[in-house]
Amino acid sequence: xxxxxxxxxxxxxxxxxxxxxxxxxxxxxxxxxxxxxxxxxxxxxxxxxxxxxxxxxxxxxxxxxxxxxxxxxxxxxxxxxxxxxxxxxxxxxxxxxxxxxxxxxxxxxxxxxxxxxxxxxxxxxxxxxxxxxxxxxxxxxxxxxxxxxxxxxxxxxxxxxxxxxxxxxxxxxxxxxxxxxxxxxxxxxxxxxxxxxxxxxxxxxxxxxxxxxxxxxxxxxxxxxxxxxxxxxxxxxxxxxxxxxxxxxxxxxxxxxxxxxxxxxxxxxxxxxxxxxxxxxxxxxxxxxxxxxxxxx
Numbered sequence: 001x002x003x004x005x006x007x008x009x010x011x012x013x014x015x016x017x018x019x020x021x022x023x024x025x026x027x028x029x030x031x032x033x034x035x036x037x038x039x040x041x042x043x044x045x046x047x048x049x050x051x052x053x054x055x056x057x058x059x060x061x062x063x064x065x066x067x068x069x070x071x072x073x074x075x076x077x078x079x080x081x082x083x084x085x086x087x088x089x090x091x092x093x094x095x096x097x098x099x100x101x102x103x104x105x106x107x108x109x110x111x112x113x114x115x116x117x118x119x120x121x122x123x124x125x126x127x128x129x130x131x132x133x134x135x136x137x138x139x140x141x142x143x144x145x146x147x148x149x150x151x152x153x154x155x156x157x158x159x160x161x162x163x164x165x166x167x168x169x170x171x172x173x174x175x176x177x178x179x180x181x182x183x184x185x186x187x188x189x190x191x192x193x194x195x196x197x198x199x200x201x202x203x204x205x206x207x208x209x210x211x212x213x214x215x216x217x218x219x220x221x222x223x224x225x226x227x228x229x230x231x232x233x234x235x236x237x238x239x240x241x242x243x244x245x246x247x248x249x250x251x252x253x254x255x256x257x258x259x260x261x262x263x264x265x266x267x268x269x270x271x272x273x274x275x276x277x278x279x280x281x282x283x284x285x286x287x288x289x290x291x292x293x294x295x296x297x
Contacts, residue, residue, distance in 0.1 A: 001020055002020055003061075004288035004289070005018070005061060005065055005069070005110075005291075006071075006120070006291070007055065007056060007070045008071045008284055009048075009073070009117065010073055011038075011086075011143045012030060012034065013029065013051060013052055013055050014028070014283070015058075015284065016059070016281065016288070018288040021285055021289055027280060028055040028058040029280070030051060030055055034245075045098075046098070048090070049095070049099055053099060053102045056068075064110075066111075067112070067113065068103065068108075068113070068288075069115065069289070069290050070095070070096075070099060070112065071116065071120035071283060071290075072095065072115075073146065075116070076095075076115055076116050079095060079096025079097060079114050081093045081114075083175075085174040085176075086143055095114055100112050111291065113287075113290055113291035115287065116148065116157065117140070117148075118138060119148045119149060119150070119157070120148070120287040121138050121146070121148045121282060121283045122149050122286065123136075123286030124281075125282060126151075126286070127286065128282055134238070135149070135150070135235075135239075137231060138240070138243060138276075139224065139243075140244040141242065141245070141249070144188075145159070145181050145185050146160055147159025147160060147231070159181070160182040161181070162181050162227045163177075164179060165179045165184070165226075166179055170184065172190075173189060181223050181226075184219060184220055185223055193216070194216075221251060221255050222258050224250075225255055225259045228259060229259055232263055232268050233263070233268065237271040238272070239273075239274060240272070240274070241276050242273065242276065243282075247275055247276075247278060252273060252275055255273065256273060
């Protein structure tokens with residue numbers, strides 16, 4: 001029986017103790033308020049590392065731990081955060097080394113694996129949906145936009161920064177790039193675009209017929225359709241999952257309409273789309289399961 005720890009860092013920190021890919025006890029979470037999307041931004045690298053390990057210690061993990069999986073936003077390779085636009089203080093940080101040192105000081109010695117948070121969601125869906133023998137692709141829709149893939153294949157896979165428009169005015173992405181999917185769909189980007197309205201208000205107004213908001217909602221869905229169509233044209237058809245705190249904004253029928261306009265080659269039309277409600281446990285399971293496969297240290 002394997003005992004692993006899964007940790008997911010996005011707009012908040014969530015950690016869980018697993019036995020054979022099943023959660024033991026409750027998840028540990030910071031901050032307590034799930035609507036606080038900016039709680040982690042004020043913490044520098046070292047402070048954030050201690051916050052992460054504090055959530056693990058709150059689980060009271062006693063006995064042997066076989067592996068620790070840590071999922072983070074951005075380009076995560078070889079235990080280093082090469083870039084992370086949504087948690088900029090992590091950029092360049094040797095996250096695996098830093099966390100391993102803190103864990104060892106607290107008496108937890110185990111192989112540690114770092115990964116992109118969307119890849120952890122894909123792995124978690126593969127485990128919980130019984131699809132570990134098939135390709136799993138997932139869009140995570142939140143403060144940033146993540147693209148996860150299982151099984152893991154070496155690469156950058158920053159799908160949220162896929163260019164989906166050539167409009168030079170589209171400059172809302174946190175990385176500074178133009179025309180990015182995240183610059184349209186990301187929660188932070190939507191707040192910058194609509195300084196007079198919160199994203200929830202934008203989608204509510206669109207349902208009531210507000211022309212400006214309706215135009216944006218169509219752009220939001222076209223952007224996601226363009227990114228999904230690009231993935232289909234590069235990697236083939238298959239099942240795509242959509243999840244995250246802002247999947248509530250997704251109109252699956254509208255997305256299907258745009259995809260039908262974009263994917264016309266008959267061998268590529270056997271794709272399937274499925275919405276999965278936001279569930280922190282899935283990503284935590286994925287992080288823990290991935291840690292058993294190929295630890296960083």
